[in-house]
Amino acid sequence: QNDPAGQQILLFKEKTKGPIGVMTTSAGAPIEYKDARVTLNSKLIFNEYFMDSLTHLNRERIPERVVHAKAGGAFGYFEVTHDVTSICKAKLFATVGKRTPVAARFSPVVQERGGIDTSRDARGFAVKFYTEEGNFDIVGLSTPMFVIKDPLLFPTFVRAQKRNPATNLFDSNTLWDFLTLQPESLHMFLLIFGDRGIPDGYRYMPGFSIHTFEVLNEPGEKSFVRFHFTPTAGIKNLRSEEARKIAAVDPDYATRDLYRAIGNGNFPSWKVSIQVLSLNDVKNAGFDVFDVTKVLPLDDYPLIPVGIFVLNKNPVNYFAEIEQLAFSPANLVPGILGGPDKLFEARRLAYRDAEYYRLGANFNKIPVNCPIQVKLMDYNRDGKPPVKDNGKDTPNYYPNSFNGAEPYHDEKRTELIEIFQDEPNNFQQATELYVNEMTSDERSRLVQNILYSLGPVAKFLQDRAVKLLTIIHPDLGNRIAEGLAANRTNYYKNYDDRLFNYN
Numbered sequence: 001q002n003d004p005a006g007q008q009i010l011l012f013k014e015k016t017k018g019p020i021g022v023m024t025t026s027a028g029a030p031i032e033y034k035d036a037r038v039t040l041n042s043k044l045i046f047n048e049y050f051m052d053s054l055t056h057l058n059r060e061r062i063p064e065r066v067v068h069a070k071a072g073g074a075f076g077y078f079e080v081t082h083d084v085t086s087i088c089k090a091k092l093f094a095t096v097g098k099r100t101p102v103a104a105r106f107s108p109v110v111q112e113r114g115g116i117d118t119s120r121d122a123r124g125f126a127v128k129f130y131t132e133e134g135n136f137d138i139v140g141l142s143t144p145m146f147v148i149k150d151p152l153l154f155p156t157f158v159r160a161q162k163r164n165p166a167t168n169l170f171d172s173n174t175l176w177d178f179l180t181l182q183p184e185s186l187h188m189f190l191l192i193f194g195d196r197g198i199p200d201g202y203r204y205m206p207g208f209s210i211h212t213f214e215v216l217n218e219p220g221e222k223s224f225v226r227f228h229f230t231p232t233a234g235i236k237n238l239r240s241e242e243a244r245k246i247a248a249v250d251p252d253y254a255t256r257d258l259y260r261a262i263g264n265g266n267f268p269s270w271k272v273s274i275q276v277l278s279l280n281d282v283k284n285a286g287f288d289v290f291d292v293t294k295v296l297p298l299d300d301y302p303l304i305p306v307g308i309f310v311l312n313k314n315p316v317n318y319f320a321e322i323e324q325l326a327f328s329p330a331n332l333v334p335g336i337l338g339g340p341d342k343l344f345e346a347r348r349l350a351y352r353d354a355e356y357y358r359l360g361a362n363f364n365k366i367p368v369n370c371p372i373q374v375k376l377m378d379y380n381r382d383g384k385p386p387v388k389d390n391g392k393d394t395p396n397y398y399p400n401s402f403n404g405a406e407p408y409h410d411e412k413r414t415e416l417i418e419i420f421q422d423e424p425n426n427f428q429q430a431t432e433l434y435v436n437e438m439t440s441d442e443r444s445r446l447v448q449n450i451l452y453s454l455g456p457v458a459k460f461l462q463d464r465a466v467k468l469l470t471i472i473h474p475d476l477g478n479r480i481a482e483g484l485a486a487n488r489t490n491y492y493k494n495y496d497d498r499l500f501n502y503n
């Protein structure tokens with residue numbers, strides 16, 4: 001009965017009572033519908049409906065995102081609940097009670113656009129804040145750490161997880177080759193092979209900026225923060241078996257759940273908080289706090305509440321409002337300088353480049369990507385549509401002598417700090433995760449999930465994995481080694497169950 005997703009089209013009918021108008025061409029002229037099958041004596045080429053719709057259909061697909069192609073998304077607001085102006089001067093945090101409109105998009109990393117929502121994977125947690133100083137994007141994940149910190153490895157990571165170029169199948173060999181060649185990735189993958197690897201929909205999933213952002217307060221003092229989004233409804237995950245069953249019945253489980261909840265007025269929300277470090281904390285942390293493969297221990301850097309983030313509006317048109325959303329770590333506002341790490345630097349290029357390719361030269365002029373509270377004063381002109389007003393009659397070059405827009409100057413702004421780097425310990429936090437944060441039941445499920453993925457993999461990769469997992473903890477290494485030995489003859493028995501890449 002109350003399924004706003006399943007009933008969308010019926011609700012539309014109910015709302016509109018009768019036909020919404022006279023059908024037109026895409027140029028707006030009223031158009032007759034002539035049935036091509038019975039018009040042998042008329043020319044099909046004069047059938048404007050046919051010409052218009054057939055030629056448009058051939059142009060309806062755009063490239064899907066290279067990662068995070070499948071998603072659910074919605075709109076809402078961010079409201080400040082605690083004063084953090086002593087840490088960050090960005091106007092979106094200016095006063096308690098202040099609301100800023102937001103767009104959010106949640107997405108498995110590896111799945112293609114038509115893929116399944118219940119795969120074992122991290123999830124994208126991307127939020128666009130339409131602030132009065134322009135758009136600020138946090139393009140984060142459902143895990144508090146990332147897989148690598150060296151941006152040169154990003155294409156490697158993506159290709160190792162995506163389809164094998166010869167077979168066009170997902171291939172655990174390439175995944176485990178990557179994981180065992182880059183041991184820093186195992187920290188994140190312990191979480192993914194553990195219970196957190198399959199969130200029970202997006203409403204019960206946390207989000208993390210992962211990067212440590214440099215921020216400034218009004219006097220220009222620096223702090224360093226990581227953003228956390230904690231679902232007010234609590235964190236819920238699916239077990240592998242449940243997830244596999246759901247995938248077969250409803251591949252769009254999480255997208256549907258989000259739409260339904262919002263449509264029913266059951267608005268998902270997240271508490272937004274920050275971990276805050278001073279420059280001294282950064283120097284004395286004993287590890288690189290900008291290393292995205294590490295978490296910042298909550299005991300040392302507790303969460304400081306900032307606000308609440310609520311999603312209360314479904315998209316009216318998915319393609320226009322969610323598919324065309326273009327997030328970028330480079331979308332920053334005064335007082336938020338972004339992460340000083342190399343991965344962040346690479347991301348400042350990657351998203352823009354991907355969106356030029358995916359959406360065209362004017363992707364920022366697509367309504368959902370336009371700032372809501374600011375008038376654009378850029379010097380870009382022309383290019384593939386949409387161009388909006390194309391800057392009207394204002395000067396199109398800078399500097400100029402004709403009253404064109406002048407640059408903003410933040411006198412308090414300092415350069416991003418140089419970061420201290422040493423040889424990181426890539427195992428310590430993974431060990432802590434295994435020993436301190438997972439219950440003994442979760443450890444057992446972790447072992448099962450790893451065995452499921454590692455089972456069909458080549459022996460030399462299994463050996464490499466066992467060595468590394470033993471460094472994380474001898475118990476983990478032993479259990480995987482024993483599991484592999486016991487099942488070696490049975491690897492392919494359950495092969496048909498392997499619905500998705502590494503679940």
Ligand code: HEM
Nearest residue numbers: 065068105124125126139140141146151154210346350354
């Ligand atoms: C060098 C490292 C990385 C590169 C080169 C990279 C590149 C990309 C690219 C090209 C896209 C598709 C963008 C589009 O077509 O609009 C994307 C999407 C995404 N990435 Fe990354 N990424 C990197 C690391 C990360 C990290 C560390 C995070 C999380 C902290 C992350 C989170 C996301 C999310 C959430 C999306 C989906 C955004 C959306 O919903 O549209 N990525 N990434």
